[in-house]
Amino acid sequence: MKNISKKWKRILPAMLLVLALAFLAGCGGETKPAGDTMVYGSQDYTAINPALYEHGEINLLIFAGLTAHDADNNVVPGLAEKWSYDKGAKTWTFRLRKNLTFHDGEPLTSADVKFTLESILNEKNGSEIVSNYADIKKISCPDARTVKIQLKEENVGFPEYMTIGILPKHLLEGKDLTTDEFNQKPVGAGPYKLTEWDEGQSITLERFDGYYAGKANIPKIIFKIVPDSATRLLQLESGDLDMAQLTPKDGKALMKKDSDCSVYEMDTADYRAIAYNFAGSKLFKKYPELANILSYGIDRQAILKSVLLGEGEIAYSPIQKNPFNDSSIEKFNYDPAKMKSLLEQDGWKKNKDGWYEKDGTELKFTIAAMSDDQVRVDMANMCAEQLKKEGIHATAENRKELDWAGQDACIIGWGSPFDADDHTYKVFTTGAGDNYTGYSSADVDRTLEAARSTDDNSLRKQYYSTFLHRMTEQMPFTYIAYIKANYGVNKAVKGVDKNVVLGHHGVGIFWNVADWKLER
Incomplete structure (x- = not known):
């Protein structure tokens, strides 16, 4: 009996540890949301300031x-x-x-x-x-x-x-807006006020009773930092999250689960494209016409099916979801034979290794993608592989940060559901703040300036049509697809508008957050 007792003394702690880990895994290792608290699975934030940073869905709650x-x-x-x-x-x-x-x-x-x-x-x-x-x-x-x-x-x-x-x-006058602690302790006039920020873990918001449109229904919302979509899926299933945006793959997986969550496949004006660096890449600075030629070499339908699992639509215009769009423009439909013919007309010939080359310059470049965005990573890989098959020495590379000054190309995202001026003038006019690629066209500059200078919608439609036609003569991007935004939402959360067309990165879902209710 003494030997058996010693054996159990050795085994019992290990067994208890295994049981504890199993228990934590089963319940997500988290405390379930309180009855008056909604928990949202969010990307991480380092600073919150709407005057400085464009992308931040939390802005709609605080400001x-x-x-x-x-x-x-x-x-x-x-x-x-x-x-x-x-x-x-x-x-x-x-x-x-x-x-x-x-x-x-x-x-x-x-x-x-x-x-x-x-x-x-x-x-x-x-x-x-x-x-x-x-x-x-x-x-x-x-x-x-x-x-x-x-x-x-x-x-x-x-x-x-x-x-x-x-x-x-009164809080910021005379201070350095870029470094002030306000960016981690923001004060706005939105429906929710920030009460706690646990860096890298969560941001706690409580409703603001003085909100001009009336007190929000849900007392507290926690932005829990869960950058990975697969982890969000698990925590939606376990009940540790009430709501989160998912990749198409994880959205489909959640639909098949018997859980307390619904999946909203929401329309967006958010497109993905290959952006060519006309200022910093030696290749595209010297040969900007390649943006047009290479656009015929991308099989968008295959990318839509494989990467987006059919959720979205093929892109050909930056204002495709806007009433001022012109669907008659050149769409650069997949035609690798035409791409190769245009390359040869432009003086490119295959070298002994099978890659296109011109005046001693090999048609070789890298398509970068942010490593924390799996959809962009997958798109970069597919685009590179498609071009390789046709003799273009393209490779894909995942990066934590994009090098706007030195990279050849990247998978970019833009698009707005609002006025057509948004995400066109600031992206495509020469020297504009969000024109990261050095794209420049005098015709595009003139037409976009004219389009924002009249309130006559018939004239605006003409100007935007002209803009689109001039753009196709000198392409800034190879457009790939408009994506859908997949949100997993606990059935206790009521009032989310499933029909609103969302913006870039799915931003906009919180437009009516003050009206949401939590019915546990």
């Missing part, structure tokens, strides 16, 4: 703009109750609602609006969205509730850009 969007992505009043435009003076006048406050109780006035716009325009801050506001000439505040914004040139889409979250001047 509020003068304008907002409704279910149809139309511009509607936000912090501003009304606005008007003086065409002769090129001046927009916004009238704020009464008794607006920030999360800290301080008044929100026209001075805060002026401060926000001036912060965006300040070159030292390096705002990612500065191109949207570059036409601002003068900002004045006749009184605490009125702000006048005079433009250098007309921009009929300007109210669209006033959805930008307003910053508190």
Whole structure:
């Protein structure tokens, strides 16, 4: 009995450890969300500031703009109750609602609006969205509730850009906006206020009782940092997450599960493309015509089927989901024979190794993709393999950070469900803030400038048609596909708008978050 007792003393701790691990795995190793708390599976954040950083779905919860969007992505009043435009003076006048406050109780006035716009325009801050506001000439505040914004040139889409979250001047004036602790302790006027940030783990938001549109229904929302889609899937199944965006593969997997979650396959204006570096790549700087030629070598249908599992549609235009789109433009349908014919007409010949070459330069380049985006990684790999088969020495590479100055090409994503000016003017005009590739076309510049300078929709449609036709003569990208956004949503979460067309990275799903309910 003594020997048996010693044996169990050795074995028992190991058995208990195994049982404990099994228990933790079974329940996700997490505490289930409380009845009044919704937990969202989110990408990580290092800073939250709508004036500096464009991509951040959390902005819609913490901040509020003068304008907002409704279910149809139309511009509607936000912090501003009304606005008007003086065409002769090129001046927009916004009238704020009464008794607006920030999360800290301080008044929100026209001075805060002026401060926000001036912060965006300040070159030292390096705002990612500065191109949207570059036409601002003068900002004045006749009184605490009125702000006048005079433009250098007309921009009929300007109210669209006033959805930008307003910053508190009293907390940021005189400080370095890029390094201030505000970026980790943001204070806005949105439906939720940040109460805790556990770096790399979670961001806790509690409803703001002073929200101009009324107190939100769900008392607390936690943005739990879960960057990996497969992990999100597991935590949705276990109940540790109430909601999360998933890859198409994981979305399909969740549909097959007997769980408490539904999967929403949501339409977006978010496209993926190969972006060529006309400024930093020796190859594409010397031979920019390759962007057009190579576009015939990409089998988009195969990528749509394999990478997106059929969820989405083949892309050919940056405004494909917009009423100003022109579907008659050249679509660069898959035609490898035409690609090779055009290469040979352009002076490219295959060398002894079977790769195309011209004047001693091999047609060799790398397509980069962000390593944390599996869809882009898979697209880069498929594009490279398709081109290789035809004699183009293309390779794919996963990177933690993109090298906009030195890379050859990358899988890029753009697209907006809002005014056609958004994600066109700032992406394709020469020298614009989001024109990362050095693309330049005088014709494109002129037509996009004209399109934003008239409120006559028939004229705007003509201008955008001209823009698209000029673009196809000198392609900036090889368009691949518009993607869908897959959201796993616990059935206890009510009020999510499944029909709204989402923007880049699926942003926009929180447009009506104050109306959501949690019924556990």
